[in-house]
Amino acid sequence: MRSDTADRSEQLSMMRTTVHDGWHLSAVDGPVPDSLAGRLLPAQVPGSAHLDLMAAGVIADPYLDRHESDLEWAHRVDWRYSTTFRAEAPRPGERVELVFDGIDTVGIIELNGHVVGHTANMHRGYRFDVREVLHEGRNDLTVTLKSALAYAEEMEDRLGRRQRAYPHPYNAIRKMACSFGWDWGPDLQTAGLWKPVRLERWDTVRLARVRPLATVQPDGTGRIDVHLELDRADDRADDRADDRAYTVVAKVNGHEERAAVTGDTATITVTVPGARLWWPVGYGEQPLYDLTVTVLPGDDPAAGPADVVRRRVGFRTVTVDTGPDEIGTPFTFVVNGTRIFAKGANWIPDDHFLTRVTRERVAHRIDQAVNANMNMLRVWGGGIYESDDFYDVCDERGVLVWQDFPFACAFYAEEEPLRSEVEAEARENVTRLAAHPSLVLWNGNNENLPAYHDWGWQEDLRGRSWGLGYYTDLLPGILAELDPTRPYAPGSPYSPGDLPPNDQDHGTRHEWDVWNVVDYTHYRDHVPRFCAEFGFQAPPTWATLTRWIHDEPLTPASPSFLHHQKAHDGNRNLHRGLAPHLPVPADFEDWHWATQLNQARAVALGVEHFRSWWPRTAGALVWQLNDCWPAVSWSIVDSEERPKPLYYAVKHAFAPRLLTVQPRDGRPTLIAVNDLDEPWTAKIVATRQTFAGSIRAHGEFPLTVEPRSITRLDLPDDLLEPVDASSEVLVVTTADARTHHFFAEDRDLAYHPAPLSATVDRVAGGYRVGVQAASYTRDIVVLADKVAPDAIVDDMLVSLAAGETFTFHVHTATTLRRPAELASARVLRHANAIASRSHVSSASGTHGVGQTVEPAVVRSRPLQ
Template sequence: MTRSTLHEGWRLRAVGGPVPDTLAGRDVPARVPGSTHLDLLAAGLIADPYLDRNEADLTWMHRVDWRYTTEFQAAGPGAGERVELVFDGIDTVGAVAVNGHLLGETANMHRSYRFDVREALREGRNELTVTLGSALAHAERAEARLGWRQRAYPHPYNAIRKMACSFGWDWGPDLQTAGIWKPVRLVRWDTARLTRVHPLVTVDADGTGRVEVHLTVDRATDRDYTAMVTVGDHTERMPVPGDTARLTVLVPDARLWWPVGYGGQPRYELTVTLLADGEPVDVDRRRIGFRTIAVDTEPDGDGTPFTFVVNGTRVFAKGANWIPDDHLLTRVTPARLARRIDQAVGANMNMLRVWGGGIYETDDFYDACDERGVLVWQDFPFSCAFYAEEEPLRGEVEAEARENVTRLVARPSLVLWNGNNENLPAYTDWAGWRESLDGRSWGLGYYTGLLPGLLATLDPTRPYAPGSPYSPGDLPPNDAQHGTRHEWDVWNMLDYTHYRDEIPRFCAEFGFQGPPTWATLTRWIRDRPLTPTAPAFLLHQKAHDGNGKLDRGLAPHLPVPDDFEQWHWATQLNQARAVAFGVEHFRSWWPRTAGALVWQLNDCWPVTSWAAVDSDERPKPLYYALRHAFAPRLLTVQPREGRPILVAVNDHDQPWTGTVHGTRQSLTGDILAASTLPLAVAPRSVALLDLTDDLLTPADPGGEVLVAAVGGVRVVHQFVEDREFAYHPTPCTAEVTPVTGGYRVDVRATSYVRDLALLVDKVAPDAVVDDMLVSLLAGETHTFTVATTATLADPAALRQHRVLRSANAAARAG
């Protein structure tokens, strides 16, 4: 068997639709894998769609048809030889031809295509063309045939199997990409090939790892075929008399794969070899991990839990939702994905939810999660819309689900299949949506019939949920006491303190907006002056009334500044505060609440959004707040029965013991009250500690803080909001020292300073600080380490007011 990639020599031409004069009749060099936007950008024919207001200038591309063309040399088909053209992914509506012979058509971005090319292939030079029609026009035609169905955004993304957010979202651009977005190759064989390798990986009760491999063979000749399966140093063989076979390999005392923070991530090499007359003719290799996975949904006294159980251990899911890491997908490299997953782990996360408005992620993504112990909750690609269940859409849904379940079935990191994002509450709760159907199908048959039916056969090894949010039976899908919940009243309507109104069993989405880092913002948005209402800034704010919600969310806590740079810091700080407030509330209710997945980890372009890491890969203040709030050991002050108490969260395999030292003190460090509390928190548990009255009764609520600390873990609690607090305007001093790889910034507090941050990207675009949102009591010091390749002409810039920020300054910036 030979496999030859066909990635060279491609040309792109616009062949239909509103083609600009500058492009008409013109061939452009093209990259495969790639996209039309990237090809035109490389040729200098369009401006960068992420810059300023350029996105709005490219709407003509929505309705253009494109043709990719290349030539390749090949030998003609031999007698009995199979020759196939394989596309791992086409975006989206395509017609594939070789030498003018139409091989087939495509209409699904989420699956691969394989074409028999024997009749079209000739000796020597061959021409391959892929003609791509407008996805928008295709979706409109499909909608006209299948009937209009409600969706959250204007374009009919629900009528085509394409990344939904390609048509725009409340954090993403409306670019509607097109291209050959995954590899393409010519495959030749004349004996047999493995058409499907389907390993089901489980662990027996006695600790034996079990790998049950289902395989399908496509034969070109009748030979004596044998399948050989090797897991580590354990091998089994069996004849393959027909087109299918099933082999089981047992691995005694298998080493278990664990989530990060719970153990290691050992993996085993799995090799499946097809032999003909004893000689190998095809091989499939992958790495697997042994672990058990379940979700506890057994009703209890509080409702219906939703608790992940890995290897028999109950896990609090600390994590975030994941969207495509670049809207122009082919720019997302394995190295970029590894950096992003490392950032998730660096923020003490153990789970990412691959959200249903994006894609089934690439193997590189799951490789990174497997290696690092990051649990993956995988949505099927349905989001915020009703979907027709009739053909041809139904057949495409089934084809993509079969392919991707088979592709991902052996991934140890993948712990949940989820039917959709928010389509169930759209039907039950969203005003006018159900009524708009007028009897038409809306997707329920996918979530309760087709998908679980496929999984029962293709992947019985892991749990499935019909949707997110989801509550069992006839309960409202977003019921806080049952199953999973999305909390969006906070941000849309309510102040973030209202996170405490509900105690969800598992919060799969919640979040608060903030702008990107300063370097990212000013690189991509060049309005002068920069204001929240400047045209380009507004184009990069996709949420309905987003800036209004930012200001209304800020006002109860901090003044809303008139100066843009101060507003930028204040809204970033408020985003960090809001989400950390929610995380700490949810964690304090473990095991009743069993998960907190923040919306969202990452961005796909430069935008004001809910992300913790912006599109230029820079961590926002929110990122550091999540690192603190998701720390393995956490102290937080929470209300219980009308009284503040101290909650100690121990997400660790070892007990947490010691003495809590509590003080109430002035901003200058005078101790006004003190007490000690014994601490003993079992592994993976939460303890509630009563605080003495003298710690909780300040004489001057705006000038005192409550401090509780044990073993290097501390909480500083204020009795009033920042805007009512008597912050000292200049509460600290700082010194900057050059060190290898960057700079050291030593800060000394002369008065209480809250949420110290170094916005180092303002000084050097590549600079990263090791921590942020650090609070110091009077007399305390802290050292920040700044990593950068830049040599600063004036290192003192790192302690300038616009770089060294705090809540003290924000509270006085009105």
């Protein structure tokens, strides 16, 4: 065991000691394979059984090819974690508890042969009093984890079957729903001790809960109401119980308040005059203040603290404007009195094996979101309440967090034992997350309201509960008690009253007809008040795909590729979505690029459409930012942390200043979006030109857009009426924004198939790829991961008019043996070749086919 208090300057009477060493794993019941029967394997805690099996060489990585299917036996196995640790016997009057911050999921905990507790909820922690069973010296600890699937089936038999989107009864157990498989994730049903384990002992008092609620008074004074609960070591209900007064001290930014606490609860208010406000990224800075709460055993200033808790807080106000207007019901976040357009994405668990998600990885992913001009992430309800690291980094970066309670795409029983577990997890996590200024919304569930109203599921309920009481009574009641400072929505999508939950004029909307039924141009059919989900699929980057999938030949229908495509009719939808815009290539590598391009085009069109309707539409959250394994999915960044072309499309579409051509009143109209605090004053230059570069029409116009506003500009007819729609483009530019508008779909355009020449230079930190267009070239990318797996390109999806140049910067630690590959036809790609059906072998001779590119000039320059 290791003491967590060793690095503290103060000597606390409260002792917390981790129990992370010496663990072993064994399979104790169920369809255990012969290769595992009777074996005791080293185990990592925190960790999971699958990771321990991989480390021991018992199973192959389930992310690889089709190995996930080989592990169905594990769904019904019971696992046992065991360790021994040394400890001192409890002293008279000392309290000793065994604490598990997170157990996945159905556990029986035994210490020295005594059952000290049971668990059945992955989303909460557990504490067990072990004063009567802890020994002096050696102690034996075991945790037996029963099959989560078997338990869920048992609960379903007891409480009655309720509809869900996927086969396993994930709605009958409080466990990460997507652990049972989703349309982008594997079905592995993890088991393990996934959060820290420790022994806590104290002989006076500990701070059991600290819940700081930050507000801002009208005069700008910051206020922290610190709600706390004490847990006294001697908690017996007799005259010997501890009834002493303790002194609690709360400090923020040099301001201190103290109070004598005679009971078990107290509230201490600390004010910070002139507190600096915390703002979302793009709206201001993110000052954070250290809060320290100390409990002292009495009024003796020389006495050491009994316990200390530290938090970081930020001062800001947040509401959601849902006041009815002439259209319907808005859904607009208002932070510090400023109305915000929410630019962001949905967040799923960043790895199916949660303990592999480090703070560094979380920070990188959130930085990727910020660098793509996002200001909000929605923690989706089929996953987990995220780690403290996630919210800490969002606090630091200014990323607003929309937090779902973990209910998704299913009906949920409201009877025991589930109801008590739901209440316990909600109370624990609301308290845990209360200090974070980034958290701006609690949301009751994901898509359960339309499941009842629109999906035809209610007919099978036969009067049984389905979760509505959670969303309209239990959860808002807990929030009213524990966190009245934040807004709450009963679900997503949600419309008030008796309206259909997905009504475009009221509340939040999910837009999925585009992926499932209609072409992506139909995003423009609806103008939602807030679009909380919309998206389009594509494969992961080439380096990620070929690391994990090894079919020969590799095709969209090859077995392992299809195994990583979890969406129903996923490939059919990819082809259906591609065909109206681009030919469907026969070559797999071309198909891979074409579907990635189409994903980028589809989502960018949706984002620009939604932004063009501000303030009627007040948010666009793309589904989804990240992946939990290497999959064909809707993600912006794949499971290896590599950005897809979609990443760059989203970055452009969420740019602070945006020009976009949108249909208004039956004609293309220029919309200028200014998402900055300063007015946008510029000169617009618009040309209708041929792909060869001849100017057919020209116009220059003044542009003024007020801060955080949009402006509509009607363009003259001569810019909108091509002589030859197949070979002309409208290019509209200012000094800091640009857009291109076409008069036909790509497949009908007469692009030059080989319009580029290129140079490659070695520079500090990587390579520079310079391109020049002899003819109009649309959506140029450098798929550099094909030649250097660590390579990241600073920009993609760049379109050039005839005669224009652009330089891509490729950041890599790899020294390329053949730098010219960065300009080869399989790496330096664009839409022209796909649309023109010019399928010729690349000059470099690499496998795959694509556009012809003039041979690159490769130069070595001094590293700078």
